[in-house]
Amino acid sequence: MISIEIMATFFMASVLLALAPGPDNIFVLTQSALRGKLSGLIVTLGLCTGLVGHTMAVAFGVAVIFQVSAIAFTVLKLFGAGYLLYLAWQAFRSSATEIKADQNGNSDFWKLYRRGIIMNITNPKVSIFFLAFLPQFADPARGTLTLQLIMLGGIFNFATILVFGSIALLAGSLGQWLNRSENVQKIMNRIAGTVFIGLALKLATTER
Numbered sequence: 001m002i003s004i005e006i007m008a009t010f011f012m013a014s015v016l017l018a019l020a021p022g023p024d025n026i027f028v029l030t031q032s033a034l035r036g037k038l039s040g041l042i043v044t045l046g047l048c049t050g051l052v053g054h055t056m057a058v059a060f061g062v063a064v065i066f067q068v069s070a071i072a073f074t075v076l077k078l079f080g081a082g083y084l085l086y087l088a089w090q091a092f093r094s095s096a097t098e099i100k101a102d103q104n105g106n107s108d109f110w111k112l113y114r115r116g117i118i119m120n121i122t123n124p125k126v127s128i129f130f131l132a133f134l135p136q137f138a139d140p141a142r143g144t145l146t147l148q149l150i151m152l153g154g155i156f157n158f159a160t161i162l163v164f165g166s167i168a169l170l171a172g173s174l175g176q177w178l179n180r181s182e183n184v185q186k187i188m189n190r191i192a193g194t195v196f197i198g199l200a201l202k203l204a205t206t207e208r
Contacts, residue, residue, distance in 0.1 A: 001143055010137045014159035023199045028164045030192040032171035040168025042109050046116020048157050053121050055153025058130040059146045073124045077203050080122030084200035091193035
């Protein structure tokens with residue numbers, strides 16, 4: 001079993017990594033500012049569900065495929081980049097009225113949750129990062145490696161929920177103030193679309 005000291009060290013490292021600017025927390029920030037706190041929290045749950053998938057992939061060895069196969073890595077990252085461009089297109093064509101409709105209804109929560117999952121799971125660098133990061137805190141002498149890796153993934157997920165959840169609440173509060181103006185709403189939507197394009201280009205040009 002993993003010691004308390006190692007778990008505490010891993011947790012602190014995970015919090016710092018979650019705080020570092022990256023595609024996922026920027027995604028949470030923009031969605032929270034556009035659609036409110038609850039939407040940001042839903043996106044956070046989607047992203048963290050994707051992390052569960054990456055954890056399982058590492059624990060059971062699937063992530064090795066993306067480390068050794070250039071084709072698998074390229075296909076997954078291009079799929080992810082394409083999805084981000086689709087989100088950018090949706091953001092640019094949305095009106096202020098549509099943003100308000102998203103905030104007042106629950107019908108789009110599943111869509112936001114699904115976006116979070118796809119956003120995270122289609123980034124092969126996350127699997128490779130987990131493949132390099134998690135095993136550093138596992139020790140075969142302390143029990144089954146698979147179970148240890150799953151536990152570490154759970155701790156990382158918990159840290160991510162705390163950090164991204166805080167970002168969602170803060171950005172959501174700011175968004176409620178900004179959304180009083182339809183012009184500001186439109187500008188925010190254009191900014192979100194630009195962010196999606198930037199994230200898509202970053203993902204598409206990522207090297208293993």
